Amino acid sequence: MTLDLTQEFLVQPVDASWLQCNIECQEACPVGTNCRGYLNLAAEGRFEEGYLLAREPNPVAAMCSYVCSAPCERACRRGDIDRPLAIRAMKRFLVEWHEASGIPDVMPAITPREERVAVIGAGPAGLAVARELAVKGYQVTVYDSLPYGGGTLLMGVPAFRLPREAIEMDVRLVERLGVTFVFDTTIGVDLSFEDLQRDYDAIAISAGAMNPVYLDIPGADLDGVLYGVDFMKRANLGQEVEVGQHVVVVGGGYTAMDCARTSLRFGAEHVTIAYRRTRSELVVDEEELGETELEGVHMDFLVSPIELLGDEDGKLKQIRFIRNKLGEPDASGRRSPIPIPGSEFALPCDTIIPAVSQAADLSFLPVESSFEVNRGRIKVDPATYATNVRGVFACGDFVTGPTTMIESAGHGKKAAYAIDRYLDGRTDVTVTPNVKITSSWRHDMPELYDVLPRQHIPMAALPARMPSTDPAVNFTTPVELGYDATAAIAESTRCLMCNYNIWFDPFRCVLCGACADVCPEGVIHMVDVNQLKTEGLLPEIEEAYGWADGAAMILDEERCIRCALCVKRCPFDAITMERFELQEISSDGRLYKESYRDGQLAGTAGVAGGA
């Protein structure tokens, strides 16, 4: 590659935003999980430490390890080379390793406080609020209508994808922090909201968005219309579930896939998912879609139901659809479906399961409190998560509408920090991300890490997924089987370790260019110093050498695979590989978090050249 001599390269300070751009997996995780940290530990066979690191920022780590939407994988830089790391499956391996090891989870020392907080809803958001506040010493009570915690993960996500033991593991850990759970208790029915306002210093509402959005087409009241969230709730709570032979599920998200696969397990012969957009706009991950299709679910894209037709007994027998084409992007950023006149067609169907969206149920909020509501959702201040009613906060799907478990948990964590500030009377606290260099390391990457393919995540063979005539058995038979230790080490070895960065020592470098010659990716270049836009960031170097003429080595951090060949090749030891870590420090000193607990802090960060 030849470099354009007129091109300019911006020298960036080593600050939090630089590091955040470097470590994209961590940045993409709503709870800030140090993914490559636990991958690196797993690659060394340090599984328990890997588990602790994965668990530390995440109140729902066990549930996540099975069904997280894994935004980290979409951000993983390895995806630009071949395929991203299987980060979720790696977390599952660590969680299972920890469970099997019998090593008890160590609980933090907590200094109790007097203030009491009520949380409505024990889903991911509620568990996150409860955990963060309990660790800070607050007396937390979580109320939920359901018989157990987990929220939609318990009553929505099917047991063949998420074993109930994983839900229990997360709930149990929050309970061990001293949180009280009150199940089978609906606020607004068994206890009034005003009771909570009287008895608690603050209330966090994390009641989810589990009301189905109803079909608004002729025939929607026919027998044979089952709404997705209600259908999954019945199946998950062990209640009677009846589906016909020809099932059509309408939607393109997790709920739609789960309803389709659950219908198969409850005896449906033909299951079709009808989605109004195309395959590329589906909101599920590749593995989930692949398994759904493999099990025999037929996908019909660019179609919308327009009418349901029944027989003389009021039973559904046919759906009329219209075909769509894609128009301009809508508010969701996805291209909107536009019906094509004259393209109507009908499909035989005895059960339709609409799974298009869900809404929050606000009916338990007292009218007299005058909560501000916008388009069916309670309004909160985005900085403080506070509603307009003093002492009442809200978070998770209840505020955002249906999202994912990890987004809800992230929301819950931030709401907890805001409640802590409110109860402590501190309103002006800021949390500043900071960067530390934790070690200087000439590392040896494992052999062939750069060509090792993503390790296949083992799945049960098709006949083994539905081994019984009893739907309840089929519904709880796991599909994904998880990695063993060999596959886990191989997979984690593929991590490109984006928190390591190459540093050139300008006082040792003689500009021989050997590093550029040896670089297999061609990402190191020698450029004229005048092409560097330093903006005063390299004062020592500018002072020592002047800045009129000369050359400098630059490195494209986006494409560098951290193989360290340049480090080894440099004849003057001018190149090192440093490990950087993010810290969070609050202005009142109460919050101080290292994103990596393994390793000593050493000095502060300097300036790294980089294009």
Ligand SMILES: Cc1cc2nc3c(=O)[nH]c(=O)nc-3n(C[C@H](O)[C@H](O)[C@H](O)COP(=O)(O)OP(=O)(O)OC[C@H]3O[C@@H](n4cnc5c(N)ncnc54)[C@H](O)[C@@H]3O)c2cc1C
């Ligand atoms: C079928 C299905 C499959 C899904 N699959 C995935 C997936 O694979 N991956 C993923 O990331 N996300 C998935 N999701 C989305 C995910 O489950 C939600 O985004 C997440 O659970 C929202 O968390 P939350 O804590 O905000 O609310 P919820 O998990 O919905 O929890 C709210 C809780 O509040 C309780 N509650 C409500 N009102 C009251 C009241 N008045 N009194 C007492 N308790 C009350 C409810 O009983 C519930 O337990 C799926 C959703 C569905 C429906």
